[in-house]
Amino acid sequence: MACRCLWLAIIGAILAILLVPQEAKANAFCQADQPTLDFGSALTARGTINWTCTNFDPTPVAFTLCAAIGTPSYPGTPQQPKMIGSSPIFLDFNVYVDSAGNELWDSSTLLTANVAIAANGRTSGTFTYYGRIPPGQAAPPGSYSAFFYNTLIGILTTGTSICQRNAPDFSGIDVTLSVRATLIEACxxxxxxxxxxxxxxxxxxxxxxxxxxxxxxxxxxxxxxxxxxxxxxxxxxxxxxxxxxxxxxxxxxxxxxxxxxxxxxxxxxxxxxxxxxxxxxxxxxxxxxxxxxxxxxxxxxxxxxx
Incomplete structure (x- = not known):
C-alpha cells in the first residue's frame, strides 16, 4: 500500500509540472532607437525615430503603428516645451509633424504608419518630425537641452485614437526623445x-x-x-x-x-x-x-x- 501511494504522488507531481502555463508572447513586437532632435546652432531641425517590427506568427499581420510624444522635461509643459541652459536659462521650442511647422506633435496628434509583415517576417521604417525655435528670445549663448520621457511606440487599435504600447498579440516600447541646441553669438x-x-x-x-x-x-x-x-x-x-x-x-x-x-x-x-x-x-x-x-x-x- 505504501508503494502504491508513492507512485501516485510521483504521477501528481509530473502532471503539476506539465500543467504550468507558459509565459504569453506577443505575435508582433516593435522596437525603436533612442531618438534625438539636434538643432545645432540653427533655429530649425529634423529628427527621426527608426523602428523595427517582428512578426512571430506563422501568418501575416497588419496594423497601424503609432508614435505618441512623451512628457517634456522641466520646466517645459505639453503646451510649451522648453530647453534648459546652464544658468539656468530657458529656451522655448516646438515639435511638429510637418516640415512647414503647421501642425504640432503634441498629446492630441500621433505619428502613424501602416505596417504589414509577412509570416515570421520583419519590417523597418522611420517616423520623421521637425523642430523650431522661435526667434527673438533673450537667451544667452550656450548649450541647451530637453527630453520627452516615455515617448511611446505602439499600436493604434481599430476605432480609437489612442496609441497603446501593449494590445492583444502586440507589444511596443517606450523611448526617450532628446533635444539639444547650441546658441552662438550669431545674427x-x-x-x-x-x-x-x-x-x-x-x-x-x-x-x-x-x-x-x-x-x-x-x-x-x-x-x-x-x-x-x-x-x-x-x-x-x-x-x-x-x-x-x-x-x-x-x-x-x-x-x-x-x-x-x-x-x-x-x-x-x-x-x-x-x-x-x-x-x-x-x-x-x-x-x-x-x-x-x-x-x-x-x-x-x-x-x-x-
Missing amino acids: TLGTIGDIDFGELAGFRDQIDAAGSVQLVCPPNRGWTLSFDGGRHAAGTERRMQDADGNLVPYRLYRDAARTDTFAIDGSVTGAGTGAAQTVPVYGPVEIGALPPVGQYSDFVVVTLGF
Missing part, C-alpha cells in the same frame, strides 16, 4: 522687402518707393548691414536695366526724407535686441528723360556683418 537675415516702383504711365521727375531688411541678433550684439551697387552700377550710380539694355538710375536712402544716402557699399549699424529688427530702405527713381517702354530691375546684395 540672421529675415524677410527682405523689395522696392517696387510700380508703373510709370507718364513723365515724372521722381518716383518714390520703399523696402526693408529684417534681421535678428542676440541682445547687445553689434551688427552692420551693407548694400552693394547692384548689377548695373556705374561709378557711384546704381541703375536698373531692361531686356534691351536700357538703363534707369536710382538711389537708396536710410531715411524717409531721402537726405541720408546709402552709397555703394554703404552701411548702417546697430545693436541686437534678441527680437526681429527692421531696417527701412527708401529708393527714388530720378528720371531726366522718359525711358523706353520696358520692365526695369536690379538686384542689390545685402550683407549682414556681426
